[in-house]
Amino acid sequence: MLITVRDNNVDQALRALKKKLQREGVYREMKLRRHYEKPSEKRAREHAAAVSRARKADRKRQERDR
Structure with a gap:
């Protein structure tokens, strides 16, 4: 996964990263794996x-x- 930071705007890059992680289902996977x-x-x-x-x-x- 690649997120580009444009014009030193880290906040925008973080928002894009979070959106991509959400779409990929990473957060859901982390929640499921938290406990057996x-x-x-x-x-x-x-x-x-x-x-x-x-x-x-x-x-x-x-x-x-x-």
Whole structure:
């Protein structure tokens, strides 16, 4: 990952870095790795996320069909 600092504007470069890290999912990964997660907890979390995505897709599909 490369961030260029233009005109000695470090604040702008830091903002761009944070935005890139957010998009890459680094912060989410760090939060998940902070504590050990049992495999059963991981499965449950991933299943809940899949259910949530499916419900959201269904809502979008129904809204489009109206």
